[in-house]
Amino acid sequence: AQSVAQPEDQVNVAEGNPLTVKCTYSVSGNPYLFWYVQYPNRGLQFLLKYITGDNLVKGSYGFEAEFNKSQTSFHLKKPSALVSDSALYFCAVRDIYNTDKLIFGTGTRLQVFP
């Protein structure tokens, strides 16, 4: 079965510092991986995806993610965190055995302190 895991419930970082939100995956075959962000009382916003190609994927709002096949990871990164980045972040994998269904991780709350 396809799955993703987000090992940290919360990540705290000071504004201006680099941030990393971790995600590991377990899939059969090539993974289709995604990151979404959820602000309070809002829907999920698509940040970036990895389908194939370069292992470093650039997305919205200055975020990027690094796909690592040997470590089965897809960590979300940003070189310099902003207070406005504080939100709930979800990693997801496309379930290739069940059409386009997305399987989400449990989410990581990012808190950026001024």
Place this chain on the structure above:
Amino acid sequence: DSGVTQTPKHLITATGQRVTLRCSPRSGDLSVYWYQQSLDQGLQFLIQYYNGEERAKGNILERFSAQQFPDLHSELNLSSLELGDSALYFCASSVEGLADSYEQYFGPGTRLTVT
């Protein structure tokens, strides 16, 4: 703004009642997905429709049903509501058939409170 709209934004109803949640996908998107977000279950896939036909089912209760209409909007019907059905219900849409277009775009959600 993702281009996916959902109504209503909030819904408060009593146990045993029936409600209908509505979703309009992005222009041109043929696929509609419904997800439920709750504190204990996280984000769970419920059901997918593609161009009016049911395509995949997830953890959807028998009390719940959905359909997609010819204009591609979709409705999720929840009946015999229980307290545990209180959750945020999201609709998402995606384009199919185009290379690299696998992401789904989510609506703002409907917050259902069952009292």
